[in-house]
Amino acid sequence: MKKRAKIFLGFSVGLVFICSISCDEKPKENKNTEKSGGKKYLTSPLIEDLFTADPSAHVFENKIYIYPSHDIDAEIPENDNGDHFAMKDYHVYSMDSIGGKVTDHGMVLDVSDVxxxxxxxWAPDAAYKDGTYFLYFPAKDANDIFRIGVATSDTPYGPFKPQKEPILGSFSIDPAVFTDTDGSTYMYFGGIWGGQLQRWTNGIYDSEGSMTDLEVDSLPALSCKVAKLSSNMLKFDEPVRDVIILDSLGQELRTGDYDRRFFEGSWMHKYHGKYYFSYSTGDTHYLAYAIGESPLGPLTYAGHFMTPVQGWTTHHSIIESNGKWYLFYHDTELSGKTWLRNIKVTELEHLPDGTLKMIYP
Known part of the structure; x- marks a missing residue:
């Protein structure tokens, strides 16, 4: 799989060379959905004065709030560890409805505050309970190990005050928090390669990583992790467990199943009593999903629902608003650079058989 990483990285660098435009940290205004050369995009960027990615959207207080990561150009060469994704703070955005004006509530948390x-x-998420809003975020600690922290606020737009320590037992990246209809709340997290998930296969951080788990195609694929959150939303209430994804024959997806296996960027939503676990396949650039009867799994692989965006990563969220479902995602329309992204939104359709309609960004 490391070889695959370098092949796709080389492709993306070549694409950047062909498509890149001159830009600094602030994108230039561009309201067109068609670029020179005939390239067309499904939707336009929601935000054009900052580079934003990994949008976690939620409906709070009858508004849509978006919690993205904030891309910056740190002039760090691209590498498999993702050091060029050097984000250091978060902004919160809101909109009254899809298609409406997007309001920037400013910077709500900086790495220097933690x-x-x-x-x-990297990519954050948010949740609400009993009058408090929670911002969950990954960051590297003093030993360059990714942990997941939590910060709180009385409002959905912050600012957020961080806890003094990361969540005990947390690791890797991409926290996604789902509250079920019974009030139970779960955190899904994990990402391989730069997200370090492969370094935790024995429950203890291995600085060299476990390359066997990434390179032996016949092994069960590394799984996203899930843990139930405590009543105060500040810690895990039970041991971390695997989110198992099965094929149609009831077998776990394998490491070499690049088009279907979990890589990063998980999300959970519930539709007609079923649990829809969606995620990025990473180096093959699809959004995929699996459906189950429990938020803890196991879940059965159901297919892709979004083809690759322009740019290396795909990271999304899904919400329901005014009776319709929407997918928030990102691409690199404004910059052409994999580490300088822009967030977007489009409608998501559940078909009569319960599957998701394919989206072509």
Whole structure:
């Protein structure tokens, strides 16, 4: 799989060379959905004055709030560890409805505010309970190990005050928090390669990583992790477990199943009593999903629902608003650079048989 990483990285670098435009940290205004050369995009960027990615959207207080990561150009060469994704703070955005004006509520948390965090504040998520809003975020600690922290606020737009320590037992990246109809709340997390998930296969951080789990195609694929959150939403209430994805024959997906296996960027939503676990396949650039009867799994693989975006990564969220479902995602329309992204939204359709309609970004 490492060889696959370099092949796709080389492709993306070549694409950047062909498509890149001159830009600094602030994107230039561009309201067109068609670029020179005839390239067309399904939707336009929601935000054009900052580079944003990994949008976690939620409906709070009858508004749509978006919690993205904030891309910056740190002039770090691209590598498999993702050091060029050097994000260091978060902004919160809101909109009254899809298609409406997007409001920037400003910077709500900086890495310098977090006592335990050193660098790389990647994709966050948010939740609400009993009058408090929670912002969950990954960052590297003093030892360059990804942990997941939590910060709180009285409002959905912050600012957020971080806890002094990361969540005990947390690791890797991409926290996604789902509250079920019974009030139970779960955190899904994990990402391989730069997300370090392969370094935790024995429950203890291995600085060299477990390359066997990434390179032996016949092994069961590394799984996303899930843990139930405590009543105060600040810690895990039970041991971390695997989110098992099965094929149609009831067998676990394999490491070599690049088009279907979990890589990063998980999300959970519930539709007609079923649990829809969606995620990025990473190096093959699809959004895929699996359906189950429990938020803890196991889940059965159901297919792709989004083809690759422009740019290396695909990271999304799914919400229901005013009776319709929407997918928030990102691409690199404004910059052409994999580490300088822009967030977008489009409608998501559940078909009569319960599957998701394919989206072509």
């Amino acid at each position: 006592p335990w965090a050193k660098r790389q504040m």
